[in-house]
Amino acid sequence: MDIVIIGTGNVAYALAGLIKKSGHILLEVSGRNESELKKIAGAFDVPASSIPNFNKEADLYIVAISDDALYNIGEWLSLERKLVVHTAGSVSKEVLQAVSRNYGVLYPLQSLKKGMKSIPEIPFLVDGNTADDLALIRDFALSLSSKVEVADDEARRKLHLAAVVVNNFTNHLYALAEEYCKKEGLSFDILQPLIMETTHRIKSMSPKTAQTGPAIRNDLSTKKKQLDMLKNHPELRRVYEVMTESIVSRISDSG
Amino acid sequence: MDIVIIGTGNVAYALAGLIKKSGHILLEVSGRNESELKKIAGAFDVPASSIPNFNKEADLYIVAISDDALYNIGEWLSLERKLVVHTAGSVSKEVLQAVSRNYGVLYPLQSLKKGMKSIPEIPFLVDGNTADDLALIRDFALSLSSKVEVADDEARRKLHLAAVVVNNFTNHLYALAEEYCKKEGLSFDILQPLIMETTHRIKSMSPKTAQTGPAIRNDLSTKKKQLDMLKNHPELRRVYEVMTESIVSRISDSG
Numbered sequence: 327m328d329i330v331i332i333g334t335g336n337v338a339y340a341l342a343g344l345i346k347k348s349g350h351i352l353l354e355v356s357g358r359n360e361s362e363l364k365k366i367a368g369a370f371d372v373p374a375s376s377i378p379n380f381n382k383e384a385d386l387y388i389v390a391i392s393d394d395a396l397y398n399i400g401e402w403l404s405l406e407r408k409l410v411v412h413t414a415g416s417v418s419k420e421v422l423q424a425v426s427r428n429y430g431v432l433y434p435l436q437s438l439k440k441g442m443k444s445i446p447e448i449p450f451l452v453d454g455n456t457a458d459d460l461a462l463i464r465d466f467a468l469s470l471s472s473k474v475e476v477a478d479d480e481a482r483r484k485l486h487l488a489a490v491v492v493n494n495f496t497n498h499l500y501a502l503a504e505e506y507c508k509k510e511g512l513s514f515d516i517l518q519p520l521i522m523e524t525t526h527r528i529k530s531m532s533p534k535t536a537q538t539g540p541a542i543r544n545d546l547s548t549k550k551k552q553l554d555m556l557k558n559h560p561e562l563r564r565v566y567e568v569m570t571e572s573i574v575s576r577i578s579d580s581g
Numbered sequence: 582m583d584i585v586i587i588g589t590g591n592v593a594y595a596l597a598g599l600i601k602k603s604g605h606i607l608l609e610v611s612g613r614n615e616s617e618l619k620k621i622a623g624a625f626d627v628p629a630s631s632i633p634n635f636n637k638e639a640d641l642y643i644v645a646i647s648d649d650a651l652y653n654i655g656e657w658l659s660l661e662r663k664l665v666v667h668t669a670g671s672v673s674k675e676v677l678q679a680v681s682r683n684y685g686v687l688y689p690l691q692s693l694k695k696g697m698k699s700i701p702e703i704p705f706l707v708d709g710n711t712a713d714d715l716a717l718i719r720d721f722a723l724s725l726s727s728k729v730e731v732a733d734d735e736a737r738r739k740l741h742l743a744a745v746v747v748n749n750f751t752n753h754l755y756a757l758a759e760e761y762c763k764k765e766g767l768s769f770d771i772l773q774p775l776i777m778e779t780t781h782r783i784k785s786m787s788p789k790t791a792q793t794g795p796a797i798r799n800d801l802s803t804k805k806k807q808l809d810m811l812k813n814h815p816e817l818r819r820v821y822e823v824m825t826e827s828i829v830s831r832i833s834d835s836g
Contacts, residue, residue, distance in 0.1 A: 393803070416803055416806060416807075435774075436774060437778050437793055439791075439793070443785075446774060446778040447774040447777075449774055473771065473774070475768070481765075484762075484767055484810065485767055485771065487761075488767070488769075489772060490794050490795065490807065491754055491757060491761070491817070492755060492775060492779065493775050493779045493794065494794035494795075494796055494824075495754050495820070495824040496776070496780075497782075497791055498824055498827060498828050498831075499747060499750050499751050499754070500747060500788035501788040504788055504789065505789070506746070507739075510739050512736060512739055512740055513730070516728065517744060519690075519728070520690055520692060520704075520744055520747060521751075521783070523691060524747065524748045524780075525751075525777060526701075527694075528755055528773075529773065530698075532759065533752050533753075533756040534756045534759065537749065537752055537756060538749065539745050539748065540749075545648070551671060552742050555738065555742055565750070565827055566745075566746070568819060568820060569750040569753055569820065572816055572819070572820055573749065
């Protein structure tokens, strides 16, 4: 397929990389921020164009822009009958109704950053406003990834929420632990094998079954000691209390 | 070295496996629970003995038992001048003062479960009551793992706390997300690549720098929508609120 990407952020970078690798033709990258546009066009050796002066002959337009910019996209983008998708987790596909008669969603359920050494496996959640458009979008997604699922607005929103929990919140726990180690003069790096094991284990075991530690044993004396140790770390202390209580609440749930 | 392990739990299993592989001699496994003792002795093809009738000629006694059992170990174990270590994160080495003149700690900073397919990399935190004992314990740990650090009671307790954060709390986020997906009829498995990427990224990037998502952008409209979606998931809702607030507090900290 001949493709135009509108947007110059993290998702635009990852998709440009995948599209170039997959044998599709990336006709142009388009965007508002001129310096960012130059960077991404240079990075992938692709023509750049300003909005709305991009190539109008593509088979697929991928709009990889912020949620806020999507909400008023009808004011500045019109593609009539061209196939258009957005890439947002929590924005309805219907925002594209104002842009074209053929639209849908191509949501990468992955944490993407510019300048990643390699692009990780990306599951795509796809949606389309007609069965034909959905089939086109799904086939396109399958040309980029082996993990593709159809998900309507509601299912996509819910998986986006779950993604925030396992990605942003998990990463925040790592950040809090790193901060704690730094303040206490300890090596955070020595925790890396444990972090890896925690994550690898749930490939073969439900996280509910995998749980260990003082909280699931309802070991109140360790809990008390650890809370005392966090006197000078109020932020981590609050997270410790809530997470411990939440783990303990699971014991009674399953009993 | 000739070794006796006292204990039949997760840590005893992992250490028995490592010791057998490393060329040391595992003389015996000893414990109170007869059926568990038979299992571990069978699993590693090692003689079993009851307490206190174990072999008294070993070079090293590894006491891998619960914290509670450690606190009164002096009442049932006496090894005079034999080198004895315990394997607990938050128990002082001094509990072994009542057992022998030569003692210390061999703490595996890893989440260990019986029946693991393979033993993951285990960093060891070691301590000893004299420089000579510490050197012996450190050398022994280095024969099992390339990651060994000397840590006194206080440093070990602090790293144990950090381990609870990155292991038990992270795993609990996975468990909450899995539970949410199940209740909503969604696939938790599709989140696996994201979970892997979140963890792999911090090998090359500080988690503080790696943070993405609605909270770090202080995207209040997504936050409000996601909280509304959690009306019927009160436990996850509470964790969502606290984690989001905690992430937001980090923005002002660094700004």
